Every structure is written in C-alpha cells, then in structure tokens.
Amino acid sequence: MRLVLVGPPGAGKGTQADRLRDSLGVPHISTGDLFRAHISQQTELGREVQEYLDSGELVPDAVTNEMVRERLSQPDTANGFLLDGFPRNVAQANVLGEILANAGQKLDAVLEFQIDENVVVERLLARGRTDDKEDVIRHRQQLYRTETSPLLDYYSDVVVSIDAVGDVDEVSARALRALRGEK
Structure with missing residues (x-):
C-alpha cells in the first residue's frame, strides 16, 4: 500500500505511522527521519x-523532494510505503505524483487524521516539551491549515478521513478499518 498521512501537528501521525507500518508491512518514511539520517551520514x-x-x-x-525521490527508489518501497511529513504542500504533491508515475505507481490513499485544534493544543502542552508553548502550537496549526490542508482537495479522490481522538489502539483500529473500506 502506498499511503500519505495528513493531519495537524500533534494529531498522532508518527505514533500511528509506526503501528500502520507494522500492520501493513511497508516502510514508514518520515521527512524528519530523512533529514536526521542525511545529517548524521x-x-x-x-x-x-x-x-x-x-x-x-x-x-x-x-532539497526535501530530492531526499524523498532518493528514498522511494530504494528496494524496500517496491510494495508500498507510508509517507509522514511529505508532501506538505501541493507543489510537493506534484513532485510525488511524478516520482510515482515514473515508477508506474500511484497512491492508494491519503489518510487524514481529524482532530479539534483545542484537543491538539492540550495534548501537546501535556508533553511538557520546552518548545511546546501554546502560541507556538497554535502557529503550527495555522501553518498546517494554510500550507498542508489544501492537499485534501488535491487528493480528494483518495482521501480517507478518520477521527484521531482516542487511545492509540482505538485510533489504529479505526485507521485500518478505514483503509480497508470498512465502517
């Protein structure tokens, strides 16, 4: 399965990506991890x-596009992947489309994590990280709405939306059901 995860910061995408990776048997590709790997190497x-x-x-x-292009050319992505943090905007979505088309592939789904902004703010403040101040969190939410949420229109034919509120197992089960087309 070729899958893109979309949702505001704090929606639980990273946590769910690890769960989905294990359930679907495809690599989880995070742009943050790609950045860190390239920096450390x-x-x-x-x-x-x-x-x-x-x-x-x-x-x-x-730069991000080139890292993703390189990563998606690796053999472990032949049967699918889970992209987390890419694409972040429509321009990057166009690049992803080109990468996939050149490989004779297409996205199977864009999994949208729906969650109320106030719930995200509470969730992130509870982590207690020094960079998780309410004004910073709300600014990130605004950036998501303006930059990333247009992807939902771009990918409207393959968007699968789930409620991202609940415990980790509950949200994982909801995501897998939605990806299988079940209610």
Missing part, C-alpha cells in the same frame, strides 16, 4: 539541510 544533502536548519530557515522543497 554527512551526505551532500545532509550538509545542505544542516545549513538551512542552522540559519533558522525552512528546508526548501527542492
């Missing part, structure tokens, strides 16, 4: 990412 792309991060800038789409 000191690849050319990793050095480029580090420069952007050190200067407080966002990593440009072109």
Whole structure:
C-alpha cells in the first residue's frame, strides 16, 4: 500500500505511522527521519539541510523532494510505503505524483487524521516539551491549515478521513478499518 498521512501537528501521525507500518508491512518514511539520517551520514544533502536548519530557515522543497525521490527508489518501497511529513504542500504533491508515475505507481490513499485544534493544543502542552508553548502550537496549526490542508482537495479522490481522538489502539483500529473500506 502506498499511503500519505495528513493531519495537524500533534494529531498522532508518527505514533500511528509506526503501528500502520507494522500492520501493513511497508516502510514508514518520515521527512524528519530523512533529514536526521542525511545529517548524521554527512551526505551532500545532509550538509545542505544542516545549513538551512542552522540559519533558522525552512528546508526548501527542492532539497526535501530530492531526499524523498532518493528514498522511494530504494528496494524496500517496491510494495508500498507510508509517507509522514511529505508532501506538505501541493507543489510537493506534484513532485510525488511524478516520482510515482515514473515508477508506474500511484497512491492508494491519503489518510487524514481529524482532530479539534483545542484537543491538539492540550495534548501537546501535556508533553511538557520546552518548545511546546501554546502560541507556538497554535502557529503550527495555522501553518498546517494554510500550507498542508489544501492537499485534501488535491487528493480528494483518495482521501480517507478518520477521527484521531482516542487511545492509540482505538485510533489504529479505526485507521485500518478505514483503509480497508470498512465502517
């Protein structure tokens, strides 16, 4: 299964990605993990990412696109993958479409994690991380709404939405049922 996870920061995508990876038997590909791997291996792309991060800038789409293109060319993705954090915008979705088309593949689904913003704020504040201040969290939510949520229209024919509120097992079961087309 070729799957993209979409939802606001704090919706539980990373946690659910690990569960879905195990259930579906496909690799979980997170852009954050790709960035960290390239940085630790000191690849050319990793050095480029580090420069952007050190200067407080966002990593440009072109760099992220190249990392994802490289990762999706690896043999373990032949039978599917789970993308978490990519695409973040319609331009990246177009690149993903090109990558898949060139490989004779297509996305099976875009799994949307629906959750109320106030629930996310409470959830993230409860983690107690120093960067999880309410104004920062709400700013990230706004960025998600403006940059990432347009993907739901872009992928409207393959979006599968689930309620992301509940315990981890409950949300995992809900996601698997939805991906199988069950209620």
